[in-house]
Amino acid sequence: MKSFEAILKECEGLAFDLNFARAKKWKAEDKKRILVGYLPIYVPREIIHAANGLPVGIMGAGDRKQIIKGDAYYQSYICHLPRGIIEMALDKNLDDFDGFMFPAICDCVRNLSGMFKLSKKGKFQRYFDYPQNFDVLIGGTFYIQEMEKILEDMQAVNGVKVTPEAINKAIKLYNTNRRLIEEIYNIRQQYPWRLSAVETYHILRAGITIPVEEHNEMLEQVVEHIQRERGEPMDNIRVVVTGSFCEQPPIGLIKSIEMAGCYIVEDDFMLGSRQIQGDINDNSKNPLEALADAYIHQSTFTSCFYDVENPRGKRLVKLAKERNADGIIFSAASFCDPALLDRPQMQQECDAAGIPHINFQYHENTGQFKVIKEQAGTFSDSIKLWA
Amino acid sequence: MADPKEAIKEKSMVIQKDMLAKQFHDLSKAKELGKKVVYTFVPGNLTELILSFDMLPVYPEINALQSGMRKKSAAYIREAEKMGHSEDVCTYVKCDVGMMLNGNIGPTGEQLPKPDLLLLSYTGCFTFLKWFENLERLYPGVPVAMLHTPYQEDGKITKDQTDYMVKQLNEEVIPKMEKVTGKKFDPAKLSKLMENSAKAEDLLVKILESAKRKPSPIDAYFAGVYYIGPIFTAFRGTESAVEYYTELWSEVQERIKLGLGPVTPEGELKEEKYRLVMEGPPNWTNFREFWKIFYDMGAVIVASTYTKVGGVYDQGFRHDPKNPLESLSRYCMGVYTNLNLPQRVDLIEKYVKEYKADGFLINSIKSCNSFSAGQLMIMRQIEQRTGVPVGFIESDLVDPRYFSYANIKNRLESYFQMLEQRKIILKQEGVAV
Numbered sequence: 001m002k003s004f005e006a007i008l009k010e011c012e013g014l015a016f017d018l019n020f021a022r023a024k025k026w027k028a029e030d031k032k033r034i035l036v037g038y039l040p041i042y043v044p045r046e047i048i049h050a051a052n053g054l055p056v057g058i059m060g061a062g063d064r065k066q067i068i069k070g071d072a073y074y075q076s077y078i079c080h081l082p083r084g085i086i087e088m089a090l091d092k093n094l095d096d097f098d099g100f101m102f103p104a105i106c107d108c109v110r111n112l113s114g115m116f117k118l119s120k121k122g123k124f125q126r127y128f129d130y131p132q133n134f135d136v137l138i139g140g141t142f143y144i145q146e147m148e149k150i151l152e153d154m155q156a157v158n159g160v161k162v163t164p165e166a167i168n169k170a171i172k173l174y175n176t177n178r179r180l181i182e183e184i185y186n187i188r189q190q191y192p193w194r195l196s197a198v199e200t201y202h203i204l205r206a207g208i209t210i211p212v213e214e215h216n217e218m219l220e221q222v223v224e225h226i227q228r229e230r231g232e233p234m235d236n237i238r239v240v241v242t243g244s245f246c247e248q249p250p251i252g253l254i255k256s257i258e259m260a261g262c263y264i265v266e267d268d269f270m271l272g273s274r275q276i277q278g279d280i281n282d283n284s285k286n287p288l289e290a291l292a293d294a295y296i297h298q299s300t301f302t303s304c305f306y307d308v309e310n311p312r313g314k315r316l317v318k319l320a321k322e323r324n325a326d327g328i329i330f331s332a333a334s335f336c337d338p339a340l341l342d343r344p345q346m347q348q349e350c351d352a353a354g355i356p357h358i359n360f361q362y363h364e365n366t367g368q369f370k371v372i373k374e375q376a377g378t379f380s381d382s383i384k385l386w387a
Numbered sequence: 388m389a390d391p392k393e394a395i396k397e398k399s400m401v402i403q404k405d406m407l408a409k410q411f412h413d414l415s416k417a418k419e420l421g422k423k424v425v426y427t428f429v430p431g432n433l434t435e436l437i438l439s440f441d442m443l444p445v446y447p448e449i450n451a452l453q454s455g456m457r458k459k460s461a462a463y464i465r466e467a468e469k470m471g472h473s474e475d476v477c478t479y480v481k482c483d484v485g486m487m488l489n490g491n492i493g494p495t496g497e498q499l500p501k502p503d504l505l506l507l508s509y510t511g512c513f514t515f516l517k518w519f520e521n522l523e524r525l526y527p528g529v530p531v532a533m534l535h536t537p538y539q540e541d542g543k544i545t546k547d548q549t550d551y552m553v554k555q556l557n558e559e560v561i562p563k564m565e566k567v568t569g570k571k572f573d574p575a576k577l578s579k580l581m582e583n584s585a586k587a588e589d590l591l592v593k594i595l596e597s598a599k600r601k602p603s604p605i606d607a608y609f610a611g612v613y614y615i616g617p618i619f620t621a622f623r624g625t626e627s628a629v630e631y632y633t634e635l636w637s638e639v640q641e642r643i644k645l646g647l648g649p650v651t652p653e654g655e656l657k658e659e660k661y662r663l664v665m666e667g668p669p670n671w672t673n674f675r676e677f678w679k680i681f682y683d684m685g686a687v688i689v690a691s692t693y694t695k696v697g698g699v700y701d702q703g704f705r706h707d708p709k710n711p712l713e714s715l716s717r718y719c720m721g722v723y724t725n726l727n728l729p730q731r732v733d734l735i736e737k738y739v740k741e742y743k744a745d746g747f748l749i750n751s752i753k754s755c756n757s758f759s760a761g762q763l764m765i766m767r768q769i770e771q772r773t774g775v776p777v778g779f780i781e782s783d784l785v786d787p788r789y790f791s792y793a794n795i796k797n798r799l800e801s802y803f804q805m806l807e808q809r810k811i812i813l814k815q816e817g818v819a820v
Contacts (some may be wrong), residue, residue, distance in 0.1 A: 072763065073761075074760070075753075075759060075762075077759075078760055104513075106756065107760055108760040110513070111728055111756070111761035113727070114727045114731075115764050117727065118728055119764075126540065127538055127540040129538055132533055135558070138551065138558060139535075141554075303517075306520070308533070311524075332473075334475055337476055337513060337514055340476045341477075341480065341518075341521070342517065344470055345524055348471075348524075361473070361475070
């Protein structure tokens with residue numbers, strides 16, 4: 001077993017390798033392997049795995065890359081994520097990728113799919129339309145058709161005809177992945193000092209750039225390590241951070257919240273890896289149906305799903321209670337329509353439930369955290385003193 | 388700045404004004420008239436279906452743009468920001484929310500009725516989803532029918548997509564309309580309305596395509612937004628829409644016969660100096676000042692993409708009374724904001740060439756990522772493919788804080804100088820302009 005520090009260091013390196021060296025090395029080992037990049041939030045990675053592909057999460061350039069060309073493609077009032085991704089594409093960071101998936105999260109990501117088409121990046125560029133109808137026979141059928149398009153795209157590249165067995169095998173692996181991630185969150189709920197939010201972030205983000213088998217091994221070791229005492233409990237409040245599911249907050253921001261006296265016991269940074277709650281049936285004769293069923297019945301709340309039947313504000317409150325959180329931090333990327341348009345309603349639900357909350361906005365390359373630290377610190381103090 | 392004197396209006400504009408006044412009056416009396424009210428969106432709207440149930444539609448974007456034109460939007464937006472909405476998000480949403488919080492008074496000063504049904508036609512704009520989630524909470528208990536329109540990801544409409552939409556219409560939208568109204572769905576009535584739609588659509592295409600002439604008898608953007616009004620909103624499918632477009636077409640024909648240019652708020656444009664294709668919605672808060680910059684310089688918009696957000700009829704689509712639900716589905720999927728970026732570039736390129744435009748201009752709207760994200764790439768593509776000078780200005784739909792008259796005017800004047808220069812060079816090179 002690797003030392004904990006070695007695992008954490010490796011994860012940090014993988015999480016922010018904007019050249020995706022590990023993924024490219026994996027592809028180079030076999031001619032039939034393909035790399036499929038996907039943007040936030042969620043794609044059914046199982047079908048890519050089954051097609052001898054590696055799904056690679058492209059979460060933006062963050063504060064690790066200077067944006068020069070990307071700014072020439074976007075107006076100042078559009079979020080930072082797509083300009084970083086265009087910069088990466090133009091700088092050849094994404095060369096060797098065979099295809100790209102752009103989930104239906106907002107109009108910026110939707111139109112970015114068209115920009116990739118126009119600039120012919122990858123062998124396929126697929127906008128992945130989430131059904132907003134949650135009847136299995138209507139929306140579920142549509143979702144299966146969306147997955148079939150991706151399977152055709154991939155088959156056209158590597159000739160691999162996906163079998164139900166291969167998808168079931170992938171589902172099993174990702175079930176393990178989801179279970180281990182939740183186990184880490186559950187341990188952190190009780191002992192948040194054993195693994196910081198930044199470390200947790202690195203571990204999860206590393207996982208979307210490497211084969212799931214490797215990530216599972218890594219997660220098992222992490223779980224084992226954090227069964228034991230590590231660090232010291234602090235007089236911190238417990239918070240849920242929400243709204244950071246697409247453009248990622250810089251590490252400095254997560255660190256600032258923690259240093260200001262807040263244990264982040266729940267977050268939506270790597271929502272795609274955690275969207276499906278619980279196991280997906282891995283023994284189905286029609287595993288695409290199983291995946292569609294999981295999308296419809298087992299998805300957690302996200303800003304890109306129509307929520308009238310099951311409002312996400314109420315679900316956020318429920319989650320905060322389950323995590324025994326003292327407060328909620330609404331942390332959204334500037335110009336992020338999904339997060340920002342949801343915020344007022346979600347805040348009203350928090351008010352109704354008596355849960356304190358604060359909010360701020362960031363860019364993925366925000367460099368100054370003093371104000372955020374002060375705000376989070378005051379929030380923490382106020383809860384400790386008066387809650 | 389624009390002269391505040393009364394704008395000059397064509398007869399068709401007066402007809403349209405009367406149609407709208409009646410519509411808003413009917414809405415204010417909806418409960419007395421026993422009519423059910425549906426809130427829904429313009430792109431991918433199901434007006435014929437709504438009318439077939441004798442319901443009255445309300446379009447929140449139209450209310451927002453009307454508030455913008457009547458200088459009320461700034462206060463409404465502030466109201467929504469006070470309740471927690473970010474400065475960064477769509478100002479149509481904020482204006483609409485603010486208007487509701489202020490008593491929901493419509494453009495004619497009469498109160499708009501509360502909805503009996505919220506019909507979320509989720510077409511070509513992610514914000515629509517959020518908008519109606521907000522509305523649903525402002526009107527608790529009002530049923531919401533969701534129609535998810537798949538994006539034209541592959542640049543075409545597939546059978547699977549159409550089936551998905553028809554299933555939603557049959558199993559989600561129509562049953563909710565039946566429940567709200569207590570009436571059975573009447574396919575024959577829907578088809579009859581769609582016959583009128585197709586007639587009006589034929590006329591609208593003739594009107595828009597008249598701009599291929601030199602000089603163009605119309606401005607296909609600033610006047611175009613009036614021309615599309617009835618067909619994009621509550622009147623598509625009605626006899627009155629057919630009558631309106633018949634009158635408008637006869638006015639345009641008269642102008643063609645006399646060799647006249649477009650009518651502006653200050654009278655007829657005497658000389659057409661520049662022909663432009665325009666991408667993006669207009670600014671509504673300073674609409675007349677914005678338009679005036681163009682007509683003062685002799686610039687005419689001969690084709691625009693904004694006038695296709697309620698349907699790309701000029702590319703051949705017509706509502707088909709023989710297949711009403713399939714046709715409604717294809718209509719929703721075909722609207723401009725539901726086209727993928729390569730399709731949008733192809734369409735604009737076609738417009739530049741077919742309408743013999745001198746330039747291509749983008750009015751990039753802060754509020755509208757559906758239009759705006761990717762526009763700088765569209766601009767480059769059009770420049771490469773057509774060689775015409777391209778221009779880029781920025782403003783907003785209904786937030787006056789984002790309309791900087793001096794900046795826009797400066798930029799446009801420089802752009803027109805560039806067009807002038809190019810004309811001189813082309814003339815020197817013996818190229819016909």
